[in-house]
Amino acid sequence: xxxxxxxxxxxxxxxxxxxxxxxxxxxxxxxxxxxxxxxxxxxxxxxxxxxxxxxxxxxxxxxxxxxxxxxxxxxxxxxxxxxxxxxxxxxxxxxxxxxxxxxxxxxxxxxxxxxxxxxxxxxxxxxxxxxxxxxxxxxxxxxxxxxxxxxxxxxxxxxxxxxxxxxxxxxxxxxxxxxxxxxxxxxxxxxxxxxxxxxxxxxxxxxxxxxxxxxxxxxxxxxxxxxxxxxxxxxxxxxxxxxxxxxxxxxxxxxxxxxxxxxxxxxxxxxxxxxxxxxxxxxxxxxxxxxxxxxxxxxxxxxxxxxxxxxxxxxxxxxxxxxxxxxxxxxxxxxxxxxxxxxxxxxxxxxxxxxxxxxxxxxxxxxxxxxxxxxxxxxxxxxxx
Ligand code: URA
Ligand code: ZN
Numbered sequence: 001x002x003x004x005x006x007x008x009x010x011x012x013x014x015x016x017x018x019x020x021x022x023x024x025x026x027x028x029x030x031x032x033x034x035x036x037x038x039x040x041x042x043x044x045x046x047x048x049x050x051x052x053x054x055x056x057x058x059x060x061x062x063x064x065x066x067x068x069x070x071x072x073x074x075x076x077x078x079x080x081x082x083x084x085x086x087x088x089x090x091x092x093x094x095x096x097x098x099x100x101x102x103x104x105x106x107x108x109x110x111x112x113x114x115x116x117x118x119x120x121x122x123x124x125x126x127x128x129x130x131x132x133x134x135x136x137x138x139x140x141x142x143x144x145x146x147x148x149x150x151x152x153x154x155x156x157x158x159x160x161x162x163x164x165x166x167x168x169x170x171x172x173x174x175x176x177x178x179x180x181x182x183x184x185x186x187x188x189x190x191x192x193x194x195x196x197x198x199x200x201x202x203x204x205x206x207x208x209x210x211x212x213x214x215x216x217x218x219x220x221x222x223x224x225x226x227x228x229x230x231x232x233x234x235x236x237x238x239x240x241x242x243x244x245x246x247x248x249x250x251x252x253x254x255x256x257x258x259x260x261x262x263x264x265x266x267x268x269x270x271x272x273x274x275x276x277x278x279x280x281x282x283x284x285x286x287x288x289x290x291x292x293x294x295x296x297x298x299x300x301x302x303x304x305x306x307x308x309x310x311x312x313x314x315x316x317x318x319x320x321x322x323x324x325x326x327x328x329x330x331x332x333x334x335x336x337x338x339x340x341x342x343x344x345x346x347x348x349x350x351x352x353x354x355x356x357x358x359x360x361x362x363x364x365x366x367x368x369x370x371x372x373x374x375x376x377x378x379x380x381x382x383x384x385x
Pocket of ligand 2: 015017251335
């Protein structure tokens, strides 16, 4: 069997996306990106394409039922032995909408996703649990009223299968270090919702030159650099000092943040404007975050795990290195339905690579791997039975 663990240990996918039918309809109605449009494909048949990235080259990506059909999601889970999925709307969420439209659509899509999850068949072998849960959306757009955002957080707390929110890096248009977001962080901490921070915009595409490299540079580098910058700004703004119980989950293993955290700490130390602002060394805050394990390689997972394990040693109160902490803050994910197989085979290489990477981390024993594959998610989302 391909199962990494005995059948009693679950595989939980915390990074898996959907464009709900209502959202796909919104994208189809648009004439500029982000949009879904129809054309005649190379085989003479009609096809739909997805154009969402900033300055996206060419004709965009193929898009189809994998993006919205729940049966496709369940089939994918079955093929890859995934017991439970925490499903989130895919980028760019509501970012491009007016405040009025964003608010209505956020609440409608939250209801849709709750229904999508709660009416799903239960996962085999985990009869005490439902097989799918969701991350909701907040109307985070410029000029939205904060009470509208707080109202949506309140709505989410009434939905049985929505356990968190997914958000991009723009906040209300000025990033995640915007003072105007303080009541939002406060409410998210208070309601204990998991906040999944996910990239969309990448970095200025001029940095990627003129050569045709498809989507490789924006996805491989732009996405994680965007996350790195957004979360670093959030840390520098003291958000994690003021809301130490916020539960932030970072896409793509936190991008380059783990690799750059000591350089960040050093730059802070040498900067007269920032040096005294934070309660702790910057590296401490990495131990307050959760990281998906969507890094595709064992070396990267081991590295992130080690950095998290050292975080407590940078507490201003002094703390111990704990090799186990890393494996308790990292969670398996797939990024489905993105990165589909190039051939119409049944296995998704992106999934197999991430599973294999978790199995191959030398410093993780069997129980650490079980934590990353699923047990951490059960704890994070209070699904332990
Ligand atoms: N490409 C996207 O646009 N979003 C993802 O989440 C992954 C790949
Ligand atoms: Zn993703």
